[in-house]
Amino acid sequence: MSGNFGNTVRLVRFILRRERFISPVWIASVAFFSAALAPGIEVMFPDAESKARLLAGYENPVMTAMMGPLYGAGESTGAMYAGFMLLWTIVAAAVMNIFFIARHTRADEERGRAEVVRSLPAGRLANVNAAVLSAVIINAALAAVTGLGVFATQTESMDFTGCMLYGAVLGASGLVFAGVAAVFCQLSGSAGGAAGLSFFTLGAFYLLRAAGDLNAEILSLISPLGLAQRSRVFTGDDALPAVILLVEAAALFLLSFKLNCARDLGRGFIPERPGRSEAGKTLSSPLGLPFRLLRKTAAVWLAVMFSLGASYGLVISDIGKFVENSPEYLALIGVPAEYAKTLSGAEKTEMLTEYFVAFINAMMALIALIPLLAAAMKPRAEEKAGRAEHVLARPVSRTKYLCGFITAAFVLSWLLQCASALGLYCAAKAAPGAFALSLGELAAANLVYLPAVWAVIGAAVFLTGLLPKAAGAIWGYYGFICFMGLMGGLNLFPDRLEKLNPMTFVPKLPLEEAKAAPLAVTAAVALALFAVGLISYARRDISA
Amino acid sequence: MKLSLETIGLTKKFGKFTALDGVSLKVAEGEVFGYIGPNGAGKTTTIRALLGILRATSGEAKVFGKDAWRDAVEIHKRVAYVPGDVNLWANLTGGEVIDFFVGLRGKRDAPRRDGLLKAFDLDPSKKCKTYSKGNRQKVALIAAFASDADLFILDEPTSGLDPLMEQVFQELVLEQKSKGKGVFLSSHILSEVERLCDRVGIIKGGRLVETGTLAELRHLTETRMTVKTEKAAENLSEIKGVRGVVRKDGGEITFQVDSSEIGDVVSYLAKYGITKLESAPPTLEALFMRHYGETGEEGRR
Numbered sequence: 001m002s003g004n005f006g007n008t009v010r011l012v013r014f015i016l017r018r019e020r021f022i023s024p025v026w027i028a029s030v031a032f033f034s035a036a037l038a039p040g041i042e043v044m045f046p047d048a049e050s051k052a053r054l055l056a057g058y059e060n061p062v063m064t065a066m067m068g069p070l071y072g073a074g075e076s077t078g079a080m081y082a083g084f085m086l087l088w089t090i091v092a093a094a095v096m097n098i099f100f101i102a103r104h105t106r107a108d109e110e111r112g113r114a115e116v117v118r119s120l121p122a123g124r125l126a127n128v129n130a131a132v133l134s135a136v137i138i139n140a141a142l143a144a145v146t147g148l149g150v151f152a153t154q155t156e157s158m159d160f161t162g163c164m165l166y167g168a169v170l171g172a173s174g175l176v177f178a179g180v181a182a183v184f185c186q187l188s189g190s191a192g193g194a195a196g197l198s199f200f201t202l203g204a205f206y207l208l209r210a211a212g213d214l215n216a217e218i219l220s221l222i223s224p225l226g227l228a229q230r231s232r233v234f235t236g237d238d239a240l241p242a243v244i245l246l247v248e249a250a251a252l253f254l255l256s257f258k259l260n261c262a263r264d265l266g267r268g269f270i271p272e273r274p275g276r277s278e279a280g281k282t283l284s285s286p287l288g289l290p291f292r293l294l295r296k297t298a299a300v301w302l303a304v305m306f307s308l309g310a311s312y313g314l315v316i317s318d319i320g321k322f323v324e325n326s327p328e329y330l331a332l333i334g335v336p337a338e339y340a341k342t343l344s345g346a347e348k349t350e351m352l353t354e355y356f357v358a359f360i361n362a363m364m365a366l367i368a369l370i371p372l373l374a375a376a377m378k379p380r381a382e383e384k385a386g387r388a389e390h391v392l393a394r395p396v397s398r399t400k401y402l403c404g405f406i407t408a409a410f411v412l413s414w415l416l417q418c419a420s421a422l423g424l425y426c427a428a429k430a431a432p433g434a435f436a437l438s439l440g441e442l443a444a445a446n447l448v449y450l451p452a453v454w455a456v457i458g459a460a461v462f463l464t465g466l467l468p469k470a471a472g473a474i475w476g477y478y479g480f481i482c483f484m485g486l487m488g489g490l491n492l493f494p495d496r497l498e499k500l501n502p503m504t505f506v507p508k509l510p511l512e513e514a515k516a517a518p519l520a521v522t523a524a525v526a527l528a529l530f531a532v533g534l535i536s537y538a539r540r541d542i543s544a
Numbered sequence: 545m546k547l548s549l550e551t552i553g554l555t556k557k558f559g560k561f562t563a564l565d566g567v568s569l570k571v572a573e574g575e576v577f578g579y580i581g582p583n584g585a586g587k588t589t590t591i592r593a594l595l596g597i598l599r600a601t602s603g604e605a606k607v608f609g610k611d612a613w614r615d616a617v618e619i620h621k622r623v624a625y626v627p628g629d630v631n632l633w634a635n636l637t638g639g640e641v642i643d644f645f646v647g648l649r650g651k652r653d654a655p656r657r658d659g660l661l662k663a664f665d666l667d668p669s670k671k672c673k674t675y676s677k678g679n680r681q682k683v684a685l686i687a688a689f690a691s692d693a694d695l696f697i698l699d700e701p702t703s704g705l706d707p708l709m710e711q712v713f714q715e716l717v718l719e720q721k722s723k724g725k726g727v728f729l730s731s732h733i734l735s736e737v738e739r740l741c742d743r744v745g746i747i748k749g750g751r752l753v754e755t756g757t758l759a760e761l762r763h764l765t766e767t768r769m770t771v772k773t774e775k776a777a778e779n780l781s782e783i784k785g786v787r788g789v790v791r792k793d794g795g796e797i798t799f800q801v802d803s804s805e806i807g808d809v810v811s812y813l814a815k816y817g818i819t820k821l822e823s824a825p826p827t828l829e830a831l832f833m834r835h836y837g838e839t840g841e842e843g844r845r
Contacts, residue, residue: 110634110673189673190634190673192634192635272670272671272673272674274637274667274669274670274671275636275637275639275640275669275670275671276637276639276640276669277637277638277639277667277668277669278639278640278643278668279639279640279641279642279643279644279647280640283636283640283643283644283647284643284644284647285647286648288644289644292636293633296635385631386627386629386631387631387632387633389592389595389597389627390627390632390645390684391648392595392596392597392616393595393597393620393623393625393627393697394620394625394645394648394649395617395618395620395621395648395649396617396620396648397616397617539599540599541597541598541599542592542597542598
């Protein structure tokens with residue numbers, strides 16, 4: 001055994017040292033969101049009556065498909081919290097684990113770091129094993145910090161055992177996805193490919209759970225996401241699913257060890273196909289490179305946005321009965337309580353549909369920002385990898401180079417918004433029940449977010465030009481925008497803070513009139529950010 | 545003399561660290577200039593300033609008489625560059641990258657590209673992530689030599705190549721030289737510099753410490769001499785430029801002498817009746833080592 005695992009402990013310490021920044025930020029973010037939302041749920045559903053109304057909403061199967069089962073029949077804050085939060089926190093933990101494993105196994109191998117370690121008196125499996133053990137440590141920390149953080153809020157009906165179980169289920173599920181990533185890191189030939197396949201698996205498990213929760217319990221038990229929810233945190237407190245998840249994770253780790261032993265360093269089981277030996281049309285101009293580099297990501301995200309739009313579209317015709325009697329839901333999607341009382345019948349359904357459209361458009365614009373910001377940050381990534389200088393040492397100006405990526409992000413922003421609007425429209429029309437909005441109206445309500453989206457992209461370009469070393473802070477800003485998007489409606493924050501979020505100024509179509517002024521101002525801000533970013537990019541050093 | 549590139553008091557600071565400290569050098573058109581110096585001496589920084597990728601803190605960098613920073617795009621129409629550390633896009637093939645690079649400058653020349661692919665023995669249909677360091681270097685070299693440039697700026701371009709490929713590279717440089725194209729070559733490889741370069745500049749700690757033709761630089765170094773004289777030349781070690789005098793049994797003396805002082809030393813020895821005189825010319829290696837090693841420099845100055 002020592003032949004395979006020699007020096008693992010040292011490598012674990014080395015990985016934790018390399019991780020001293022990224023993982024604590026991930027853990028702190030997940031724990032913070034988990035803890036911050038516990039009192040939030042209590043505020044939203046203070047009494048038995050409001051909880052019962054929420055429960056009525058769960059009679060709609062789409063809600064179950066999207067969120068999973070709600071155990072404890074809405075009787076306590078803890079029950080609602082687990083029903084709302086656990087699934088999404090696990091998704092966040094899964095993302096953290098997939099990136100973590102890819103970074104410390106395949107990426108190390110790709111960059112030639114793994115072979116340096118392998119050439120030292122370290123065991124054949126020491127690399128993978130050290131990454132796995134580090135993942136165990138990091139997930140244990142995630143479990144403890146989140147559990148204690150949630151417990152520290154001292155929310156009604158959320159006792160110590162429940163909170164710690166919540167953390168444990170989270171950590172155990174995280175480890176399962178670390179295991180999934182560890183296996184794909186052996187199968188695929190690259191870190192990017194392995195992460196992609198792992199995310200695909202995460203998506204597949206989500207859909208499997210949705211199908212299972214609707215009509216075949218066994219499918220939900222197969223999906224780690226469904227199994228985790230069956231621990232009935234805060235209502236039944238069953239630790240068995242967490243144990244099973246740990247066993248699954250261990251099995252996946254063992255499989256990855258087996259696969260690792262069976263392959264050569266630097267190779268995968270999925271063979272690398274040769275590509276074209278001459279450049280196609282796309283690569284015939286400097287503008288073509290960004291499009292070529294972002295092609296695959298764009299295709300995946302267009303599919304994601306379309307299905308996201310479609311999944312909302314399936315619920316939308318039911319939305320009236322779904323929320324009309326629940327002031328809490330009405331508050332969530334932004335309907336003023338007094339206004340809701342003044343309407344009835346078809347008029348009310350139509351009004352609620354419009355509110356719902358405005359609400360989900362805001363959500364989808366936030367999600368679409370992920371690939372858009374990745375595209376906007378691509379020039380900085382290229383610069384750090386030493387690839388920008390290949391292009392800039394040829395007759396291509398800095399401005400033209402950066403504009404290529406901005407153009408790609410700009411085009412992608414239109415496509416993503418259109419994809420989600422189209423998904424929403426098609427699904428809403430296909431689903432039973434009336435849907436009054438036209439495709440044009442839907443598209444307008446969706447595209448109205450574009451200037452705000454450009455402003456956020458502008459911020460990324462601004463940082464790339466002016467503060468390249470701190471450009472990663474854009475993801476912090478994105479986190480802020482998401483947080484404000486979720487919590488901003490509750491009027492908890494000073495106005496000045498709200499104004500830092502460009503989404504605040506977007507007219508809520510189709511509810512409100514499309515006002516040109518805020519859109520024009522936001523677009524102008526975006527343009528100014530682009531300009532400052534471009535000018536300072538042209539004036540600074542390109543660092544390797 | 546028309547200059548292909550010129551720096552005047554070129555200085556580059558990164559925060560408090562001075563990477564280049566008043567570097568002034570001139571390279572004539574059609575000249576192959578070797579740029580030599582230990583790791584971290586400032587070779588790459590000089591090249592990146594000449595390419596307008598870094599902005600000089602003070603001083604000037606000019607290529608074809610134009611400002612390297614301000615007129616970068618104009619200059620790059622006539623320049624081909626190979627970086628020392630070639631990092632490429634993992635999911636593009638070598639062929640795609642070569643075509644993209646050549647296409648940025650102007651028209652693609654398919655026969656030339658295919659000839660280079662063959663000469664360097666590179667498979668253009670493979671993804672860049674599967675290439676070794678040497679193969680990535682080949683991609684950059686092929687892209688550079690497939691384009692019709694007037695000046696080639698090459699930053700340790702052969703550090704990953706095998707000797708056969710190194711040979712191919714040297715022939716390509718000589719071919720460009722014969723066409724009157726200029727080459728600015730940063731290198732550690734002695735044989736490469738000796739075979740290709742008309743003139744050499746040596747940089748150390750951000751300062752240019754020596755420039756000249758190889759013959760001129762050789763002149764600056766020491767020659768090792770072995771002599772035998774009829775009468776004992778007792779004051780030899782006091783003569784200017786002489787060091788390391790060792791007297792052996794049988795009257796033989798070995799010593800080192802500055803190449804510029806040989807004449808004086810020989811005429812001094814002649815007075816004692818020379819019966820044997822051997823001199824070993826300075827090697828390029830000695831020249832390099834003197835500038836690379838710390839102690840060598842202190843010994844001289």
